[in-house]
Amino acid sequence: MSKIATLCSAAAVALLAPIAAQAETTYIHAGSVISDADGEPSGQATITVTDGRIVEVLPGFAQPPADATLVDLKDHTVLPGLIDTHTHLSGDPGGDYWREAVDPTEWNTLVAAKNARLTARAGFTTVRDLGSGGQVMQSLRRATAEGLVPGPRIVTAGNSIAIIGGHADVSGFTPQINEALATGFTCTGATECAAVVRKASKQGAEVIKITATGGVLSQQARGLEAHFTDAEMESIVTTANSLGLKVAAHAHGARGIEAASRAGVDSIEHCTFGDDAAIAEMKRNKTACVPTLMAYTGIRERLGQGVYTPQVEDKIRATLEVVGQAAARMHEGGVELVFGTDAGVFEHGRNAEEFRMLRELVGMSNREALASATTRAARLLDMESEIGRIAPGYSADLIAVRGNPLSDVTVLENVDWTMVRGRTIE
Structure with a gap:
């Protein structure tokens, strides 16, 4: 095979090869986070979600990169779905x-x-x-x-x-x-x-x-x-x-x-x-x-x-x-x-x-x-390492409410925002 033919063949293979999907990242600015029903509200925090999973939870409002989606929930408590x-x-x-x-x-x-x-x-x-x-x-x-x-x-x-x-x-x-x-x-x-x-x-x-x-x-x-x-x-x-x-x-x-x-x-x-x-x-x-x-x-x-x-x-x-x-x-x-x-x-x-x-x-x-x-x-459900908490590695199943459900659980009757597997439910 000639050098030109070899190059053309390689180019064709490259075009046909699946393109790696770019990771989708969402930054969530939360007024407070309840990571676990046994814990207490954290105060201001940033939850980072990539490809449907929680990556990290940091104090304060971290600045997202240009290619990330920002969800502003500064007036809300974010907790596990x-x-x-x-x-x-x-x-x-x-x-x-x-x-x-x-x-x-x-x-x-x-x-x-x-x-x-x-x-x-x-x-x-x-x-x-x-x-x-x-x-x-x-x-x-x-x-x-x-x-x-x-x-x-x-x-x-x-x-x-x-x-x-x-x-x-x-x-x-x-x-x-x-x-x-x-x-x-x-x-x-x-x-x-x-x-x-x-x-x-x-x-x-x-x-x-x-x-x-x-x-x-x-x-x-x-x-x-x-x-x-x-x-x-x-x-x-x-x-x-x-x-x-x-x-x-x-x-x-x-x-x-x-x-x-x-x-x-x-x-x-x-x-x-x-x-x-x-x-x-x-x-x-x-x-x-x-x-x-x-x-x-x-x-x-x-x-x-x-x-x-x-x-x-x-x-x-x-x-x-x-x-x-x-x-x-x-x-x-x-x-x-x-x-x-x-x-x-x-x-x-x-x-x-x-x-x-x-x-x-x-x-x-x-x-x-x-x-x-x-x-x-x-x-x-035998899913305690997947859902029910907000922690790195868990599925990004999150909700946001106004108020603190640990003080009044009935605030959960009015959920303002829901994310399932990293997807916001409209």
Whole structure:
């Protein structure tokens, strides 16, 4: 090959070679920074973010280089993005259960994308979504990760796992329609339940969600106690753990809570009627409680308006009498409480109203409430080295508010600025 040909060939290779992307750097001037729920506000500081990760946090307002983006939050407190460990992004509130037979999966995907942005703008930069159909949340998880859709980081369970005819199994229609709408995620016996867990994992679940007891908003009128047998739940947990997955158990009734904790689930969702025996079992097994108190607010706001069927209203009235009582006893008894709201039962974007309820109904301090939605939630998700704090190497999941949430956690109901993975959410 001639020298000229060699040069031309080298030039062609250089043109075809991928061009290294220039690092994107953002300087954030914060009036104060709360790096950790256990710490105190820092005073004026500069947070440097490069390619979606926190690089450093320095005192004062550092001058950014010419090629960096500057975010001016000198009048704000900047703190870690909040984590809601119980959401349903693909649903909006209401008792119209018949929509399962009307709305296609594609519609639910659009609803979820809308709610993802609302959730992030409200300051929640990570959510654990515990129940959706098809591949809706798996697809949205990818879209938010790649920046195609504005929204939080998503940890999804996909479909919930239920007993046949239990909460999360389709009911309320004729047998033929119930069968046509069935998710394929019900099971009977330990062997079947293990197979369904494996199926969920195969379809992209990052956590396993089971409905360990009856539910308030499902159409059965059979109460809120235990559904799975001990052998079935033990099989679910063992199989999930073998696949590197944790298990979240929807549970209202005390014996269902106790049985799920004994089987080794990682969190009890709702915890509504937990008694002393259930609390003791949870403490023994280090099972977290996710109280979802805002769910009852959403339900209460629609009660008596013809939104819910009579059998559902009966269950609602039974639960409204005890909202927060079990969670308060669990808090006093040393069970770890983790922030989760059941958003979708109420309007997405109102998630932070849960903080007020944690303080007023459960007795948590401002600091404990903030920790429940940052460090504690990150630990439940096995992401404590990625989110929940502001520190070098962590994902740039940040929010800004006016005021100090350690003095009044309700200031988190008004978030002025959100960054997820280094991207500002508009």
